[in-house]
Amino acid sequence: MLDVKRMVILRDLAEHGKVTVVAELHRVTPSAVSQQLRALEAEAGAALVEREGRGLRLTPAGAALAAACEPVLAALERAEGAVRALDAGPAGELYVGCAPSALATVAAPLVALLARRHPGLRPRVVQADPEEAVPQLRGRRLDLAVTYAYPLLGAAPASGTTAVPLFDDPLCLALPEALLPAYEREGPAALRDADWVSAPAPSSCREMLVHTCRNAGFTPRIAHECSDLRAGLWLVAAGRAASVLPKLLCDAPPPGAAVVELPGRGRILQALVRAGTETRPAVAAALDVLREVVSGR
DSSP states (O other), rough: OOOHHHHHHHHHHHOOOHHHHHHHTTTTTTHHHHHHHHHHHHHTTTTOEETTEEEEEHHHHHHHHTTHHHHHHHHHHHHHHHHHHTTTSSOOOEEEEHHHHHHHIHHHHHHHHHHHTTTTTTEEEEEOOOEEEEEHHTTTTTTTTEEEEEEGGGGOOOOEEEEEEEEEEEEEEEEEGGHHHHHHHHHGGGGGEEEEEEOSSOHHHHHHHHHHHTTTTTEEEEEEEEHHHHHHHHHHHSSSSSEEEGGGSSSSOOOOOEEEEEEOEEEEEEEETTTTTSSHHHHHHHHHHHHHTTTTO
């Protein structure tokens, strides 16, 4: 019988390509990853990895086994959910990752309503951008993640997860008020020589800013990096930058910053869960409450 945890290590190696990255994801040493892979090869009776320079690559047998991992994990999650469904009600700790921009509008009311509806459930909120939340969700350190996606960037959903759309969040252009008349005359081209503030790379928010500006005919000069995009509005208000950011972060811009909603599709706020956990009582309860929290948006 193949060890599921070792299959997950193989899957992660197939996805990330480096033993050091897999070791970091699983919080073990690279030598421990190599030992687990050798043990999995013994269980499978086949060579699953081979040396390539200083690294490893999957053999055809390894690639086939890695591809079979997600359906196995989803089936196990459903089996565990069937057992949990026999409990009296949702109970225990529920770890919820949440993008910073949705903490006030989604996570806080989610926790409050869950406490009233299901007093046996103990939600634990962890601030996490999508780049952080997805590996934690797949690694079972989170049970649910409130995250987002930009359809225009065309990124595929993370394997092994199920996305539940919550609401659309338009994009806004934030610019110094002094530049607003020029923008109203010329459109985005009026900002081709401006400095811009965005999140540090890698970030889908930064990618979307670059995409928006290039569609307007120029590449933005990102002079400032700020992981808290709402705080970046103060650079805009001071006349030192422009920015593109979600509407959720623009509800109270500081004096001196003008905010204009951009046409077209922005981002989708969504809940991510591991495939197969949707019917687990605690996760199902959280999804029901989330839908209620965002209803009407």
